[in-house]
Amino acid sequence: MTRRLQVVGDDRSFTITGVDSDEWEGMRDPCPTCGSRGFEHVSARGGYYGVRDGTVVLRSDVWDADRAIRTRCRACGTVLHKHPAFDLLFDHGPDEP
Numbered sequence: 001m002t003r004r005l006q007v008v009g010d011d012r013s014f015t016i017t018g019v020d021s022d023e024w025e026g027m028r029d030p031c032p033t034c035g036s037r038g039f040e041h042v043s044a045r046g047g048y049y050g051v052r053d054g055t056v057v058l059r060s061d062v063w064d065a066d067r068a069i070r071t072r073c074r075a076c077g078t079v080l081h082k083h084p085a086f087d088l089l090f091d092h093g094p095d096e097p
């Protein structure tokens, strides 16, 4: 399934897309298009940071903010998952490598 969102700025508007394949459950599944098991995966990671004994530490017990942003088959290029934010974070057109 592909979602299209229109982003309106001060002087322009453009479309960003989100993709969720109905035929792919996650990294353990092969690509439904070609059967490959190699993927390019981008995620966003964050959480609660603090300082302990002078060292910055991520407290993973407080908030796990790890989110998948895009997963694409390395063999055939099929986009299996894409959060619409990918188009805002990276300077490519929708679904471009």
Ligand SMILES: [Zn+2]
Binding pocket: 031, 032, 033, 034, 035, 036, 073, 074, 075, 076, 077, 078
């Ligand atoms: Zn593939």
